[in-house]
Amino acid sequence: MPRTAEAKQRLREEQREHILEAAKHVFARKGLAATVDDVAIHAGVSHGLAYRYFANKEAIFFAIIKQALQAPSADLQRVLDMPGTPGERLKWLLSAFVESRRHPETFLLLDQVLSSQTVPNELRELVRKRSQDLQSVLRQLIIEGQETFEVAAGDPDQLVRAIFAYVDGIPRWALYDPEHYQEHFPDADIFLRLLQP
Amino acid sequence: MPRTAEAKQRLREEQREHILEAAKHVFARKGLAATVDDVAIHAGVSHGLAYRYFANKEAIFFAIIKQALQAPSADLQRVLDMPGTPGERLKWLLSAFVESRRHPETFLLLDQVLSSQTVPNELRELVRKRSQDLQSVLRQLIIEGQETFEVAAGDPDQLVRAIFAYVDGIPRWALYDPEHYQEHFPDADIFLRLLQP
Structure with a gap:
């Protein structure tokens, strides 16, 4: 059964949310010295997947703060x-x-x-x-x-x-x-x- | 009039105290990224004088904490x-x-x-x-x-x-x-x- 566009969209949002949640913990401990790789490892996702959602660590940090x-x-x-x-x-x-x-x-x-x-x-x-x-x-x-x-x-x-x-x-x-x-x-x-x- | 040993000792203590006081402000703002030079500049003393009292910035930091x-x-x-x-x-x-x-x-x-x-x-x-x-x-x-x-x-x-x-x-x-x-x-x-x- 092919995924609908809506289901794909939901999956993307969930993945993004999951990466953000991991990033909160990583940045809270390491501050801005943390890297996108640190976040990907903590989230258990590939380096490439993290970059699909966020251009760089500043973008992740910004997204967390806006949410906060x-x-x-x-x-x-x-x-x-x-x-x-x-x-x-x-x-x-x-x-x-x-x-x-x-x-x-x-x-x-x-x-x-x-x-x-x-x-x-x-x-x-x-x-x-x-x-x-x-x-x-x-x-x-x-x-x-x-x-x-x-x-x-x-x-x-x-x-x-x-x-x-x-x-x-x-x-x-x-x-x-x-x-x-x-x-x-x-x-x-x-x-x-x-x-x- | 030559300085007595006691007066010299007092001067040394005052200088050390003055450098420590400046270091408190510098470390409070910059954290451990601060350097001995930053401290010397803030204290208005030469690089060499700061090093006469403290071997490195870790020694300054340690002295401040002990005092605190x-x-x-x-x-x-x-x-x-x-x-x-x-x-x-x-x-x-x-x-x-x-x-x-x-x-x-x-x-x-x-x-x-x-x-x-x-x-x-x-x-x-x-x-x-x-x-x-x-x-x-x-x-x-x-x-x-x-x-x-x-x-x-x-x-x-x-x-x-x-x-x-x-x-x-x-x-x-x-x-x-x-x-x-x-x-x-x-x-x-x-x-x-x-x-x-």
Whole structure:
């Protein structure tokens, strides 16, 4: 039975996705020193197949980052449309932040984009812009939550920074002690105490 | 007037200290890709003078890390000798943690030691051991603080991880947005809410 065009298309998408998933792990460990070959080996595919989907390692890296930015965008849109008090929406968003860090790979890549001097400017600006969008929404919810006395009083910008410090710090442990990353992963409840009046 | 041996010795120590201070900034930005020349330029001293104090860049890096580990050791000893309830001692230690991050350079270097695969094993083990000592003291104080109801109930290991996530995350902002690092630096009070019952 010949494959339909649709089935072929689906297979291509699955292969591309599989290569991207492998690439996340490879880049998270090796940074931009990783090669297309490293990715192909980790994905268990041939060198040639990897190159059929991606022209070079920069293209792979770019695709991962673009994908990594979709999840927080969806969370942001959802929190803006959501019913509930500012404090409730903030708690939902912060819980989503923490839970997503149970898979640290993409966050380690975002960290590399923001901290490395060898990443293309275009990519860094994309990540920085998205981070600023997140910060604005957080800041707004914090101010509204302070007005309803659901969030501790004080400089909202400091609290934004504290929240980001926490969620940026969690994935470092996947580098420091990868074997025990899932063990003792801190529940969102602990994180939410940062808001507590 | 000829310099006494003592004055010469003091001058040597000051020069060495000055080179180390410059090296902290250079390594924090460039990682192990930094060279002795980069350090000499940043310190405003000659190539030859830098080499009089340090055989190679590994020796500089090692000296910085050894120095960086002294401050938390002193804090640890002080907190063990300190009067007060477990909650009070814990708050003192955590405030010291946060305040020390106002100068992020050495913490970025410690991060590199723990996360890079190119750092000598001996150095990584030294930093890891010190981190484990800190974790043990924190864990013990948390358990004692839970018994006196000064610290929120729950898995002490998760709280240790949360505390480290926070203090490991703060210095990332010196890489992401160095211009605004001191602005909106989060007060220790925010951090201490992580303990709040």
